[in-house]
Amino acid sequence: MTHIVVLPGDGIGPEITKSALDILRAALEVTGQEDIYSFSEHWIGGAGIDAVNDPCPQETIEACKKADGILLGAIGGPQWEKAPKTPEMGLLQLRQSLELYANVRPTQVRDELVHLSPLKEEIVKGTDFVMFRELIGGLYFGKPKYYTDEEAFDTMYYSRESIERIVRQGFEMAMKRRKKLASIDKANVLANSKLWRQIVQENSKEYPKVDVEYLYVDAAAMKLIANPRDFDVIVTENLFGDILSDEASMLPGSLGLSPSASYSANGPSLYEPIHGSAPDIAGQDKANPLSMILSVTMMLKESFAEDKLAQWIEEVTFSAIEDGFLPGDLGGTTSTSTLTKEIINRLKKGA
Amino acid sequence: MTHIVVLPGDGIGPEITKSALDILRAALEVTGQEDIYSFSEHWIGGAGIDAVNDPCPQETIEACKKADGILLGAIGGPQWEKAPKTPEMGLLQLRQSLELYANVRPTQVRDELVHLSPLKEEIVKGTDFVMFRELIGGLYFGKPKYYTDEEAFDTMYYSRESIERIVRQGFEMAMKRRKKLASIDKANVLANSKLWRQIVQENSKEYPKVDVEYLYVDAAAMKLIANPRDFDVIVTENLFGDILSDEASMLPGSLGLSPSASYSANGPSLYEPIHGSAPDIAGQDKANPLSMILSVTMMLKESFAEDKLAQWIEEVTFSAIEDGFLPGDLGGTTSTSTLTKEIINRLKKGA
Ligand SMILES: CC(C)[C@H](C(=O)O)[C@@H](O)C(=O)O
Ligand SMILES: CC(C)[C@H](C(=O)O)[C@@H](O)C(=O)O
Numbered sequence: 001m002t003h004i005v006v007l008p009g010d011g012i013g014p015e016i017t018k019s020a021l022d023i024l025r026a027a028l029e030v031t032g033q034e035d036i037y038s039f040s041e042h043w044i045g046g047a048g049i050d051a052v053n054d055p056c057p058q059e060t061i062e063a064c065k066k067a068d069g070i071l072l073g074a075i076g077g078p079q080w081e082k083a084p085k086t087p088e089m090g091l092l093q094l095r096q097s098l099e100l101y102a103n104v105r106p107t108q109v110r111d112e113l114v115h116l117s118p119l120k121e122e123i124v125k126g127t128d129f130v131m132f133r134e135l136i137g138g139l140y141f142g143k144p145k146y147y148t149d150e151e152a153f154d155t156m157y158y159s160r161e162s163i164e165r166i167v168r169q170g171f172e173m174a175m176k177r178r179k180k181l182a183s184i185d186k187a188n189v190l191a192n193s194k195l196w197r198q199i200v201q202e203n204s205k206e207y208p209k210v211d212v213e214y215l216y217v218d219a220a221a222m223k224l225i226a227n228p229r230d231f232d233v234i235v236t237e238n239l240f241g242d243i244l245s246d247e248a249s250m251l252p253g254s255l256g257l258s259p260s261a262s263y264s265a266n267g268p269s270l271y272e273p274i275h276g277s278a279p280d281i282a283g284q285d286k287a288n289p290l291s292m293i294l295s296v297t298m299m300l301k302e303s304f305a306e307d308k309l310a311q312w313i314e315e316v317t318f319s320a321i322e323d324g325f326l327p328g329d330l331g332g333t334t335s336t337s338t339l340t341k342e343i344i345n346r347l348k349k350g351a
Numbered sequence: 352m353t354h355i356v357v358l359p360g361d362g363i364g365p366e367i368t369k370s371a372l373d374i375l376r377a378a379l380e381v382t383g384q385e386d387i388y389s390f391s392e393h394w395i396g397g398a399g400i401d402a403v404n405d406p407c408p409q410e411t412i413e414a415c416k417k418a419d420g421i422l423l424g425a426i427g428g429p430q431w432e433k434a435p436k437t438p439e440m441g442l443l444q445l446r447q448s449l450e451l452y453a454n455v456r457p458t459q460v461r462d463e464l465v466h467l468s469p470l471k472e473e474i475v476k477g478t479d480f481v482m483f484r485e486l487i488g489g490l491y492f493g494k495p496k497y498y499t500d501e502e503a504f505d506t507m508y509y510s511r512e513s514i515e516r517i518v519r520q521g522f523e524m525a526m527k528r529r530k531k532l533a534s535i536d537k538a539n540v541l542a543n544s545k546l547w548r549q550i551v552q553e554n555s556k557e558y559p560k561v562d563v564e565y566l567y568v569d570a571a572a573m574k575l576i577a578n579p580r581d582f583d584v585i586v587t588e589n590l591f592g593d594i595l596s597d598e599a600s601m602l603p604g605s606l607g608l609s610p611s612a613s614y615s616a617n618g619p620s621l622y623e624p625i626h627g628s629a630p631d632i633a634g635q636d637k638a639n640p641l642s643m644i645l646s647v648t649m650m651l652k653e654s655f656a657e658d659k660l661a662q663w664i665e666e667v668t669f670s671a672i673e674d675g676f677l678p679g680d681l682g683g684t685t686s687t688s689t690l691t692k693e694i695i696n697r698l699k700k701g702a
Pocket of ligand 1: 088569
């Protein structure tokens with residue numbers, strides 16, 4: 001029995017999670033696998049604050065640790081911004097508790113949706129890269145970290161080990177792809193980046209087939225728009241990854257299209273859309289569930305080696321999109337529930 | 352007598368500096384102001400390392416302190432990357448010694464060059480904003496800052512005073528423009544950003560007419576591509592500004608079009624192109640001098656209140672561009688010297 005912990009969270013999180021799980025369950029029914037998977041829902045984010053006064057309850061952490069895979073919807077919203085422990089702090093605690101050190105975001109510009117991109121087609125068409133962002137180090141967690149009325153301190157800290165494990169993930173992925181790794185740092189200014197660059201250089205000796213490019217973060221921010229097709233695998237530290245992966249997420253034209261995975265050293269992986277909780281459209285049956293559906297298929301592939309099942313769900317999903325069932329962010333008016341039903345019908349027919 | 356210190360620097364720095372100064376001198380001759388300005392050249396960057404073994408000689412700092420305005424070409428190149436004190440370290444020392452705390456970069460997408468942008472015309476046309484980047488604080492200069500083979504530390508530090516002075520510059524500029532200020536931070540994670548946001552909120556009370564938007568740096572990296580026209584004035588700390596201003600610099604389609612200014616509390620301001628030293632095309636009479644010409648006209652306006660003179664030089668320069676005298680980065684083959692001569696001829700004719 002494979003157990004999936006589901007953390008719907010806030011805003012549109014619950015709606016898109018429901019959509020993606022309904023689709024997954026329908027697909028499993030068709031393939032006769034419905035008894036292999038079990039699901040349980042737990043609190044995270046603002047929903048956790050409202051229910052049990054904690055955006056990351058211990059009970060949720062324990063459930064995640066025992067899971068085979070974790071699905072997260074989205075967290076946050078204006079009503080919890082002044083909470084003593086915000087939804088965002090809950091998310092950071094979850095990442096740290098589960099040691100989710102590697103955040104992986106594929107950026108793929110699909111030909112049929114290239115017109116949605118803010119970039120010109122001749123620049124962005126065919127873009128296909130994966131970003132590895134270190135997720136539990138750097139300025140996010142380093143101590144001291146405090147401020148008074150007069151001054152503020154944050155600490156950027158990395159150990160060799162925490163750099164090495166993410167860098168090696170990047171090299172491994174590059175070996176499976178076009179064998180190009182872009183390591184992004186600010187080695188002309190930061191001590192952390194000097195150590196980072198040194199470690200990439202050392203490890204590159206074990207991957208002689210991988211072509212390594214060293215880029216400063218400011219140059220990378222330019223190249224992502226000027227020549228995104230040239231990237232294959234990108235590896236970088238936490239804050240740079242936060243900024244650059246969000247920049248990259250614009251390339252396909254909508255945030256509603258991109259899933260992400262976070263890997264831990266030993267425990268289960270967590271899958272989630274890259275976008276936020278979009279409180280402005282929550283509860284209106286308007287949200288685009290695609291990034292959540294793709295988070296589910298990413299989980300099927302990465303955690304359960306169900307490549308065929310995942311590919312089938314993706315093909316059917318995009319067939320609906322190509323036939324014009326477009327949510328608002330893709331230029332249409334199809335509701336979450338209509339798109340979900342359409343995909344489920346197609347899955348059942350295609351059986 | 353107005354004295355301008357000229358720091359040509361490395362790579363294409365000397366060529367574009369020469370071009371811009373030849374143009375300035377020709378314009379001053381036409382207007383009969385050639386005796387008002389004097390110039391002296393000093394070492395900076397790799398050129399300083401080669402000549403006097405220091406990328407930021409004390410003599411240069413002293414000369415800058417006495418100047419009325421400072422022009423910098425560009426610094427850096429592969430031959431100095433392993434120097435004990437790199438050109439980049441020299442530049443950082445110059446910024447700190449002269450207390451250049453505010454780096455100002457206008458981003459303007461000119462209608463006649465909008466086709467050069469990697470962004471679609473309907474997204475980028477009409478973009479016109481100014482970014483204020485704090486230049487001598489944060490992770491660049493905070494201590495401790497060191498690394499061993501096993502770990503690395505950098506410190507992000509800001510005092511209230513150093514935040515307040517740049518924030519107020521941003522508000523003042525917003526008052527002169529469309530009265531919109533975007534303050535960019537990462538207040539959901541960083542102590543520095545919490546203090547920053549608090550100070551922006553406090554100061555906003557003195558500028559009730561300015562509409563303030565608070566954006567996380569990751570969201571700002573998206574918005575710069577998704578909706579750049581919405582920005583008017585942006586204010587942010589040093590590293591965020593480094594990344595975001597380089598991202599923004601792509602919008603007009605070439606780095607070769609954008610000047611920048613750095614202001615100090617009491618001393619002279621420094622003007623420089625936003626691009627680097629481009630060692631690959633140095634010495635080949637290929638470099639686009641526009642960003643240096645615009646740095647000169649920015650100096651004329653900001654430091655010497657010579658708005659008319661500046662505007663005339665800009666108009667004549669862009670008339671040559673519109674008539675097809677295009678350097679390589681703008682899609683043509685016009686050499687640095689040909690473009691320079693053409694602009695000088697037009698200045699003389701237009702007298
Ligand atoms: C919500 C926030 C703390 C988080 C981060 O900065 O990591 C988010 O931006 C993300 O990228 O997942
Ligand atoms: C050369 C480097 C140290 C510098 C910086 O990071 O400030 C540069 O990127 C810039 O933006 O002027």
